Amino acid sequence: GIQVEQSPPDLILQEGANSTLRCNFSDSVNNLQWFHQNPWGQLINLFYIPSGTKQNGRLSATTVATERYSLLYISSSQTTDSGVYFCAVEDGQNFVFGPGTRLSVLP
Amino acid sequence: DTEVTQTPKHLVMGMTNKKSLKCEQHMGHRAMYWYKQKAKKPPELMFVYSYEKLSINESVPSRFSPECPNSSLLNLHLHALQPEDSALYLCASSQQSGANVLTFGAGSRLTVL
Numbered sequence: 001g002i003q004v005e006q007s008p009p010d011l012i013l014q015e016g017a018n019s020t021l022r023c024n025f026s027d028s029v030n031n032l033q034w035f036h037q038n039p040w041g042q043l044i045n046l047f048y049i050p051s052g053t054k055q056n057g058r059l060s061a062t063t064v065a066t067e068r069y070s071l072l073y074i075s076s077s078q079t080t081d082s083g084v085y086f087c088a089v090e091d092g093q094n095f096v097f098g099p100g101t102r103l104s105v106l107p
Numbered sequence: 108d109t110e111v112t113q114t115p116k117h118l119v120m121g122m123t124n125k126k127s128l129k130c131e132q133h134m135g136h137r138a139m140y141w142y143k144q145k146a147k148k149p150p151e152l153m154f155v156y157s158y159e160k161l162s163i164n165e166s167v168p169s170r171f172s173p174e175c176p177n178s179s180l181l182n183l184h185l186h187a188l189q190p191e192d193s194a195l196y197l198c199a200s201s202q203q204s205g206a207n208v209l210t211f212g213a214g215s216r217l218t219v220l
Contacts, residue, residue, distance in 0.1 A: 031206075031207055033208065033209060035209075035211075040213070041144075041195050041197075041213065041214045041216070042211070042213045042214070043150070043197065043199075043211040044211075045208055045209060045210060045211075048206050048208045086149055086150075088209070090207060092163075093138070093155050093157060093162055093163055094152050094155065094163060094165075095140075095152070095209055097149035097150050097151075098149060099148075099149055100149055
């Protein structure tokens with residue numbers, strides 16, 4: 001099956017800073033999604049981005065499918081951005097999750 | 108309605124109890140999923156139902172029994188669980204065609220004593 005890696009595993013930022021999270025995957029995919037899991041466990045879909053670039057407010061994402069990676073950009077980070085960020089790729093009928101990047105934004 | 112609703116939010120059960128987790132969606136999605144998530148780990152797939160038929164069972168022990176009564180409902184029946192089964196159980200749904208976007212419920216946090 002497809003392997004998914006994420007980096008960095010942990011990230012601590014001061015409020016207002018920018019960051020880039022990376023997701024690498026081992027095979028071509030038709031479906032890649034980024035999720036944010038808040039401290040209460042809720043997983044929120046941020047982007048459906050099998051290729052190309054999308055932006056939503058302070059967040060943007062880029063997937064370069066031919067090179068098998070995706071990037072999530074967070075600008076002007078806020079304390080509410082804290083949590084774990086997962087990328088997930090579709091493999092058959094399964095969605096395989098990376099190990100996540102744990103982000104802490106300090107006030 | 109763009110929500111997946113899970114009940115209960117918290118459940119504490121003994122090893123001899125029988126309980127059920129419930130999941131409901133009214134987005135017309137045709138695939139529904141159960142994931143299990145341990146602390147500081149990513150979600151791991153347990154079961155997938157596609158058009159109300161079980162299509163994936165990721166070698167889950169028989170003490171977990173899924174049920175899909177109709178296209179909007181998904182249950183997970185629990186019996187004779189072990190303390191190591193304590194985890195966050197997440198239900199999700201997706202359209203299964205076109206932009207197949209996963210939508211998750213808030214989860215059911217299970218503690219087995």
